Amino acid sequence: MVTRLLMVVFTGVTALPHSVWDASAADLTLYGAWAEHIVHQNAFPLDDERWQYPPGAGALLVVPWLIGGGLGYNWLFFALVAAADAGVLSLLIRAARADGLRTAQAGPWIWTLGVALLGRVCYGRFDLIVAATAIAALLWSARRPAAAGVAAAAGVLLKLWPVVVVLGLRRRTLWRMSAAAACAGLVAMAGLTALGPGAWSFLEFQSKRGLQIESVAATPLLVARLMNGGWTIVHRYGAEELSGPAVSTVARGCVAVMIIGGAVLLITWWRVRPPATDLALAAVLLALAASRVLSPQYLVWAVGVAAVCALDPRTTQRPVLVLVLATALASQVEFPFLYDRVATGSGPGVVVLAVRNGLLLWATAWSLVRLWRDNFQPSRESPEVPITVVGAASSA
Template sequence: MSVLRNHRPLALAAVWLATRALMLWLLAHDDLRLLGRGGVSREVGHLYFRWYGVLSQGAFPANDRLWQYPPGAGPVLLAPALLPWLTYVTAFVALTLVADLVITVALTRAGRRAGRSLRGALLWVLGLPLLLHIPLARYDVQVTAFAVLSLLALSRSARAGGVFAALGALVKVWPALALIGTPRGRTTREAWTSAVAAAAALLAVLVAAFSNSFDFLRQQGGRGVQIESLGGTVLGFARHAGWPGTARYQYGAMEFVGPYVSSVAAGSLALTVAAFGILLLWRVRARHWTAATPFDAALAAVLLFTVTSRVISPQYMVWLLGLAAVCLTSRHTTQRPVAALIVAATAVSTVVYPAMYGEVIHSTWTGCLLMLVRNGLLAAAAGLSLVRLWRSGLPPTTAGRIPQRRTRGTRRVLAGIRTGH
């Protein structure tokens, strides 16, 4: 058995090398029609590189409708300067692969501990390539690395977990949700205290080093309903019922414009607020924690916020794959069927973008049905994740059992048993 355990990491390493080589090949042939005709790599080669030029001058992009990211995104986009002998795109991809490898190693080490599983590492290694070359041309792998390291560090050092979550939250806000399931008491206090302190310190440094640090807030508020969101799926079908709206590129994504779009956006925001309220209610009422509860809660929270968002870009699946992989490192997780739904949704996402994105833009029946399947899988995953998380928070003596009201006769019998009569 020990020989088998020693060979599993080697097999994972071989699979990682093979799949990442395939992803690099796809990125090199990005101009093929089914791979998006260069659209995937254009974001890092043009948009990120343009922002890199602005950031190099000590300022965040100002009055740029496409800049919608917290200040921590700046250092990530400047990081390719650490490899000056490479072009910007090549250096960015190389650093993304490093972040990917960090996640793989962290999941593998966690999976080899007593009572843990390598299923998480396997899901990450095999699941990420389902998105083809998209993860290599976005910085979501780097963000996911912060969230993964935060969750895996919590059991050994709550303070370290808090610091990693804070760093990720300053790049893209969602990694802050990694701390929503920390056990009550000292662990929660230490994790959140260190997170706030780390975030404040790094934010102070960034504000001192760069101008226009908070300009992103103005751009974020103007976002509409992306065609790939849950609300966008509703509007896509509405076009077949006579709705006169159309899709237009704005704020860095294809969004619907037309009557009632603002109402759909407001509805999405209301659902997000409701989801946050449900998560808070779970935390207040939960009475039972396992080693996997912080992992499961983080996945449930990010799923709920993703499904209710006005934007569900394909790279968001990177986040969900990373969190699902963390859950599967624990044998106590309740999220195994949720992870399967996420993998299925990831596979459909690749068909949506880049392969058949034109169908989605024009809201053809094929495009609408693809979005219905993808978002239906995500909605099912979010609902199932929340239900299983909620049930796992019940005390072991009451979980899965409906309390029954005792009659007066029952109470007398029980009293007699206790007194020996």
């Protein structure tokens, strides 16, 4: 089984044309420049508007630079991502074997196929590493809450979204994991802040982001632009954004949808008591669908959480997992294959965006519906059944 999985991963990251690979790995030049700046200037790139990541990302991007002394940065970065990919696959395989149920065997396959369907962009960005921290936190949460908390804290310091892994937890697991995450996070934050100025400059740049053309909310405006114009596409903050009528209103609407969605998830946690991984998947999908910014590599977040969902025999999300994989495939068509059409807002680009974002909306809505339909219990208490993971010490 391992050989077959590795063959699929290898195919997904090596079979594309060289020019497509260049597009998928274009950000590595920027990563290398940031790493050099951090190493030599002892400061984060606080004057670069493209720096929109928590300070942990700076520490991560420096690792390949330090290992190679500034040489072979791209290949060392690929090796780092490959190690994270292999680590996730190993965790999922061990968990599936420990469970022993046939349904759990889908977990490693969801991850493997999802990465292959997303394509080389998974190796040309660091989001796969962030997904690895969230997957580890979910798998360890019940039996190793301290380790899970550290993994979650690491993910939050790379990109904020792994905080969703605590959403569905209850009782002592929630408190112990949260305490470990808070302690590890505070220590790491202090160290990263002391590393140099600009550690938190990303907050300013992130808050100024507009409506990226790849976001779900931008799709109706792109369709309207094809019919009667009125909108332009501008390059800002390292991405293509829409400018024109109602764009600011739509962007503010994304924030409102995120807040309302968060309230819905909180009510779901309180009233429905779904499995933690199911709620985490719904939260990730909602975050992607409601975001003003939706880069293709973000879909690996959903792929990772979906793989953990597939391990749980109680999951309600199995039909949603298929939609996640379909969305991943559509994302690879959108980037890099048709991105030249997407970036200019031409017809083929808008069509592929409409398909990808339609699939994402479908997956998000279906995920929430299944949470309520298949989990609702009048009782306010429900047992917390952990995912079985080999080598996890019992500490419940």
